[in-house]
Amino acid sequence: MHGGLIEQGGWFTCSFLIMITIALPKGALLQDSIDLFLQIGLDFRAFLDSSNRQLQITEPTQRATAMLVRAQDVPVYVEYGQAQLGIVGYDVLEEKSPQVAQLADLKFGGCRLSVAVPQESPYRRSVELPPHGRVASKFVQCARNYFRQLDLPVEIIPLYGSVELGPITGMSEAIVDLVSTGRTLKENGLVEIDVLFESTAYLIAHPLSYRLNPEGLGEWVQKLRENALCN
Template sequence: MITVALAKGALLKDSVARFAAAGLDFAGLLEPGNRQLMVPSACGQARALLVRNADVPVYVAYGQAQLGVVGYDVIREHQLPVAQLLDLGFGGCRMSVAVKASSGYRRASDLPAHCRVASKFTGCAQAFFDALDLPVELIHLAGSVELGPITGMSEAIVDLVATGRTLEENGLIAIEDLFHSTARLVGHPLALRLDDGPLQAIVDRIALVATPRGS
C-alpha cells in the first residue's frame, strides 16, 4: 500500500490533480464535508494522509508516507531527511524580508545590527542573516507576522509573499527575497531505494504533467 502525505490548504487542490493524472484518485479529500485524515484512493491501491503543511516532511521522513507534496519553504525551514523528486510548479511564492513602507530600509543590509526580526520561519531567517553577517534578534511568531512592525515589536519580518496584498494592507513592503518557493514532490529515501517499480512509476507519471517554474 502506497501512502501519500498531502498538505491541507492552498496546495491541496493542485496536489490531488497531479496524483489523479498519475492514476491515483484522492478526490475524496476535496469534498467539503470531509473530516477524514486518512482517505483511500478510488482504486484502493493507495491512501492519502491529510496533514498540516509543516507535518508533510515528518510523515515522509519517518517513512509513514512514501511520497508527499509540500512547499519548498517548509523543506528549507525544517531540514528533515526527505528526497526532493520534482518541482511541481504550483503554489509559487517568495520568502521575503519586509519592512514598514515608511521606514528608510530598502535592502536587508540597511537594517541596523541587533534589530528585531519576527518570522514563522526563524530557521530560514537565521541562515539568511548569518550569510549577510548581520546579527539580528529573531522573534518566533505562529501567525500574523505583519503585526511585528505595526506594533513596533520588530523592525522587519521574514515571511511568505504570494500576491503582496497582506503586506500592502498593513503598510509594509518587501525589500529582499530569500528564495522562491513552489510545491515539491518529496519521497522517503529508503522507500525509493527499495522500490521495485510502483513508486518510480508514480513519480514518472507526475513528472509528465508537472510544470516547473520557468518551463
C-alpha cells in the same frame, strides 16, 4: 504492470494488495496536489468535500492511500516512512531540513520568502537594517541563516501567525514571511525589500522506499514528474 497477477520465479504476487501512501498538505497546495494525482489516475478529491472529516482515505481503485496533514507535518510522515510520497512547499523543506529525498519541483504553489518593512521605514535593503534590530518570523531557521550570511546580527522573534503585527506594533523593524500575491503586505502597510528564495511545491519521498523501489514507486514518480512538466 499494476493491478494484476505477476509471475515472479514461479510465485504469483498480487499487486492489488500493495498500496502506496501519500502525505498531502492542508491549505494552499491541496487543490493543485489533488489535481496532479488525478492526472495520473489517483483520485483523492474526497478531501476537498467540506463535509469530509477523514484524515486518511484510500482512492477508489485501491492503489493508493492519502493522509491529509499540516504542511509542516508532511516531511515528518515521509521521513518516518509512514508515507512513501509527499507534497510540500520548498519553504518547509528549507526551514525544517528533513531527511527526505527531493524528487521534483512540481512548479505550482509559487511564492517567495521575503524580507518586508513598513512603507515609512528608511530601510530599502536587508543589509541596511540596524545591527541588533528585530525581525519577526515563522521561518526562524531561514531568517537566522539569511542574516548570518549577510553578517548582520539581528534578533529573530519567533511568531506562529500574523507576523505583520510585528512591525505594526513596533516589536520588530522587519519581518521574514511568505509572499504570494503581496496583498497581506499591502493591507498592512508593508513593502518587500529582499527575497530569500522562491518557493514552489515539491514532490518528496522516503529515501529508502524510493531507492528500493517497492510498490512500483519509481513508476508513480515518473508519471508525476511528466505531468508536472506539462502543467
